[in-house]
Amino acid sequence: MAAEAKLSHTAAMILHAIHAGSIYGFSVMEKTGLPSGTVYPALRRLERDSLIRSEWEKQSVADKELRPPRKYYHLTRAGHVTLEASQRRYPLLAKLFASPEKEHV
Amino acid sequence: MSLSYTPFSLVSGTLLRSASLLVPSGQRSSWLQEWRSELWYVNRSSLTENIPFFTREHQAATFCLGAFHDAWYLRCERKALIARTVRTSRSALRTTAALFVLAVLSFVAAFLVPRVRSVLRPSPYRDTRNLVLISPQGTMDREAPLMRMRYLRFWRDRATHMFSEIAFYGPIVKQVRTASHHTPELHIARVSSNLFPMLGIQSSSPVATSELPILLVSPATWQRQFHDESVTPGTAIKIGIRKAIFGGILPDGQWQLPGSFDAWLIESGSDTSAIPDTARGYILAHRISSEENEKLGGRWNMAAPEPDGDLGNYECISLSSMESTPVRIYLFTIFLALLALPATTSIPLGEYPLGSEHISWALRLRRWMFLGIKFSLLLPSIYFGSLDLAYSFSVSTSGAQYIQIVTSFLMALFSFRWALKDQRRRCPVCLSTLTNPARVGEPSRSFLGWNGTELICTDGHGLLHVPELPTSWFATQRWLYLDSSWSSVFISSV
Numbered sequence: 001m002a003a004e005a006k007l008s009h010t011a012a013m014i015l016h017a018i019h020a021g022s023i024y025g026f027s028v029m030e031k032t033g034l035p036s037g038t039v040y041p042a043l044r045r046l047e048r049d050s051l052i053r054s055e056w057e058k059q060s061v062a063d064k065e066l067r068p069p070r071k072y073y074h075l076t077r078a079g080h081v082t083l084e085a086s087q088r089r090y091p092l093l094a095k096l097f098a099s100p101e102k103e104h105v
Numbered sequence: 106m107s108l109s110y111t112p113f114s115l116v117s118g119t120l121l122r123s124a125s126l127l128v129p130s131g132q133r134s135s136w137l138q139e140w141r142s143e144l145w146y147v148n149r150s151s152l153t154e155n156i157p158f159f160t161r162e163h164q165a166a167t168f169c170l171g172a173f174h175d176a177w178y179l180r181c182e183r184k185a186l187i188a189r190t191v192r193t194s195r196s197a198l199r200t201t202a203a204l205f206v207l208a209v210l211s212f213v214a215a216f217l218v219p220r221v222r223s224v225l226r227p228s229p230y231r232d233t234r235n236l237v238l239i240s241p242q243g244t245m246d247r248e249a250p251l252m253r254m255r256y257l258r259f260w261r262d263r264a265t266h267m268f269s270e271i272a273f274y275g276p277i278v279k280q281v282r283t284a285s286h287h288t289p290e291l292h293i294a295r296v297s298s299n300l301f302p303m304l305g306i307q308s309s310s311p312v313a314t315s316e317l318p319i320l321l322v323s324p325a326t327w328q329r330q331f332h333d334e335s336v337t338p339g340t341a342i343k344i345g346i347r348k349a350i351f352g353g354i355l356p357d358g359q360w361q362l363p364g365s366f367d368a369w370l371i372e373s374g375s376d377t378s379a380i381p382d383t384a385r386g387y388i389l390a391h392r393i394s395s396e397e398n399e400k401l402g403g404r405w406n407m408a409a410p411e412p413d414g415d416l417g418n419y420e421c422i423s424l425s426s427m428e429s430t431p432v433r434i435y436l437f438t439i440f441l442a443l444l445a446l447p448a449t450t451s452i453p454l455g456e457y458p459l460g461s462e463h464i465s466w467a468l469r470l471r472r473w474m475f476l477g478i479k480f481s482l483l484l485p486s487i488y489f490g491s492l493d494l495a496y497s498f499s500v501s502t503s504g505a506q507y508i509q510i511v512t513s514f515l516m517a518l519f520s521f522r523w524a525l526k527d528q529r530r531r532c533p534v535c536l537s538t539l540t541n542p543a544r545v546g547e548p549s550r551s552f553l554g555w556n557g558t559e560l561i562c563t564d565g566h567g568l569l570h571v572p573e574l575p576t577s578w579f580a581t582q583r584w585l586y587l588d589s590s591w592s593s594v595f596i597s598s599v
Contacts, residue, residue, distance in 0.1 A: 025139070026146045036143075036171025041178035048182065067149075068142040 010034065012086040012093055014042050015075070018052060019083055020097040024070045031097070043073060051079035114162055117144055120169035127176035129183040136179065140172050184467060194537030194564075197475055200527070204482035211489035220496040220505075221489075223358045224431055230361070231305030233424040234403070235392040237268075238363070242406055242418040250275055250364070255382035257297075259412045267398065268390040272300035275386020276364055281320070281330075282343040289330040291367040293320075293344065295380060298372055303391055306359055318379070319352035319371045320344065326367040327354050344370060361428075363387060363502060392423075434509050435488050442517035450522045455569070455582040457533055472533050479524045487516045530569075532562035533584060539569050546573075555579060 007015065013032050022031040029039050046052045052073045062069035075083065087094045121140050128136045147168050151161040215221045230236060241251050257273045264271070274296040280288045320342060322331065336342065340351045355369060364387065372379045392398050403426030411417045446452065454476075491513035495505040530539055539560035546556025557572040557579075571582045 024143070024146075026143045026150075030150075036168045037174035038171070040140075040171060040175035044175065044178055044182070068145050070142055070146075071139045 007082060007086050007089075009090060009093075010038060011042050011046060012083075012090050013096075014039060015046065015051065015079060015083050015086060016093050016097040018073050019075055019080075023072045023074065025073075028073075046079070047073070049078075050076055051082050052076060114165060116162065117165045117169045120166060121172055124169070124172035124176040127173070127180050129180060132179060132183075136176070140169075140175075144168065194532070194535045196538045197531065197536035201475070201478055201482070204479060204486070208482045208486045208489075211486045211493060214493045215489040218493060218497050219357060221492050223361055224492060224496060226358055228361060228424060228428050229304075229306070229359055230424060232391070232394075233428060235394055235398075236304070236424045237390050237392050237421040238424065238427070239388045239390060239419050239421050242420045244420070250385045250387055252386060252388045253382065254380045254384040254386065255412050257388055258382065260409065263410070264390075267393060269393050270299055270303050270391045272303050272389045273297045273380065273384075273386050274300055274362070274364075274369075274389070275380070275384045276366065277370075279345040281368070283331070283336055283340070285335070287330070291322075291326065291330070292365070293368045293370050294364060294366040295370045295372065295384070295386070297380065300389065301371065303389065306355075316373055317341075318344075318347065318349045318373055320349045320368055321352045321355040321371065322368040323360070323366070324354055324357055330367075362389070362424075365501075390421075392421075430506060431492060431509060434506060435491065435513055438491075438510055438513035439484070439487070439517050441514055442521060445518055446521050446525075449518065450525055451581065452525065453581050454525070454529055455584060457584045458586060468534055472528075472531075472536065475531075475536055476524065476528050479527070480521070483517075483520045483524060487513055487520060491516060529582060530560070532564070532566050534566035534586075535562065535564050537562060537564060545570075 013034070014028055017028045017031040020031065022028045025036070025040055025043060028034075028043070029036060032039070034042075043052070043054075047054055053076050054071050054073050056071055057069040059069050121137065121144065124140075125133050125137045144165060147165055148161070151164055156164070215225060239252065244251050252273075254273055254275070257271050260268075261271050274294045277293050277295050278290060279293055280290050281293075282288045336351050338351060338353045342349055342351050349370060352371070360366065360369075392401075401421075403423040405421055407419050407421055408416050409419055491509050494512045495509035498508065531537065532539060540563055541561050543559045544557075545559050555570070555572065556574075557570060560569040560571070562568075565587055567584055567586045569582055569584055570579075572579045575581065
């Protein structure tokens with residue numbers, strides 16, 4: 001995906017949220033306040049454009065904690081470049097979302 | 106906390122399951138797993154916040170409603186991906202283009218041949234439903250001039266309850282002599298003076314009220330015989346030993362009654378006494394428009410007294426029925442061809458896995474549309490092509506109708522057969538023609554084993570298995586979709 005790709009405000013928000021450490025769908029919803037019907041399709045689009053990638057948590061890890069495995073999302077290299085470009089376009093978003101903090105499950 | 110503490114409610118579970126039906130089947134299980142996992146965390150979050158039950162359920166249901174957006178997005182994405190990657194093959198486009206050209210050519214040829222053009226044109230005559238041709242029973246198809254002038258004279262005053270007017274025309278062959286002593290021999294229709302007014306043909310001849318008979322010629326005869334002559338409307342000419350007046354040219358398409366003529370000799374006067382009783386020809390009558398007469402339809406038989414005292418059986422057919430004969434022949438032969446089709450080829454197109462994720466509904470529809478387009482282009486080609494052949498090579502109308510029956514039937518049968526066979530030999534995904542046939546199995550060595558021919562789509566969409574001998578477990582050809590693991594084998598696979 002081209003680094004110059006112009007993201008919508010919603011997509012940029014989600015990208016920031018993932019960068020800020022909300023790495024699965026529900027946490028992105030909590031962080032951004034967006035409804036599920038917006039967040040999940042946006043995640044698919046970002047993944048289709050190779051700005052994020054997804055991976056399933058290992059079953060053994062989830063079983064150990066008696067919960068279902070999660071699908072995690074991470075920024076790709078192209079995602080980072082696009083994020084920087086979107087920070088210039090939407091400067092308030094960078095302030096809204098704090099610096100990256102890995103969420104501990 | 107475990108899953109057992111927060112089971113999915115019936116509402117949430119049903120919503121997710123319903124939404125999953127929109128997701129392409131290949132992604133469905135993974136999608137459902139993610140949403141169920143997410144729902145688990147939504148429920149856990151509600152439990153830890155001690156939210157009342159109904160509010161908790163409402164939150165979960167609201168969350169699950171978003172699944173429909175997500176599922177719909179994935180569905181649209183899948184369709185767009187398929188549309189981007191699966192293009193209609195060139196061979197299918199070429200076939201469609203060839204059929205289109207064939208249909209256009211047969212249509213153009215139909216309008217270039219004057220006789221076919223006159224068949225396709227609407228009748229120039231007025232009230233064709235009530236204009237009826239009368240001929241002895243069983244002779245209508247022969248188109249021979251079997252009626253005599255004396256019948257007309259006998260019936261004219263006796264059939265007034267059914268016919269308002271009766272006209273006659275009969276063929277004669279005479280030499281026409283002009284002032285320059287040029288004497289061509291012409292096939293002339295000697296017509297009673299009321300024929301053209303009855304048909305609704307307005308004579309533009311300046312000599313319409315002449316006491317002498319008037320000769321009208323066809324444009325072709327004018328070109329062939331008279332264009333070098335100083336013959337103008339009103340010029341006196343001799344037909345055999347009789348004097349007549351040259352009346353002009355009858356335009357092409359104005360004569361659509363049985364018989365082919367070079368010229369028409371309109372007898373003067375209403376008594377038509379110049380036409381002898383024994384003259385053979387055709388009788389045309391105008392049926393009185395009444396409820397009782399309408400019930401007779403376009404073709405009926407009647408018994409009528411004859412001048413010699415006998416009762417003769419006659420067949421009456423309206424000009425509108427004669428006009429629609431080519432269309433009725435066409436529809437009948439199409440019906441016959443459809444009946445005969447199963448005897449020449451198998452009708453089923455084969456077995457194609459219905460639940461396959463490799464082919465969307467849009468692609469399935471495209472395949473059926475391709476078959477539909479082939480048939481819809483073949484049908485007009487058959488109609489115009491059969492008319493072209495029938496009316497270009499036959500002089501008589503009945504001969505042309507026989508040729509049309511044969512050609513239309515054969516063309517329909519073989520073209521439908523080709524359309525089905527062609528469809529069976531195409532990839533259901535990209536519609537390209539399957540290639541690389543390979544013989545598989547040996548019937549002598551494997552009694553219950555499969556043997557036949559395998560064909561492959563060069564774009565890697567699948568394999569076609571055609572059994573050598575249809576059996577109860579393998580009766581028709583079977584398509585096998587190839588999954589994405591085969592993509593590396595093909596250069597331009599999906």
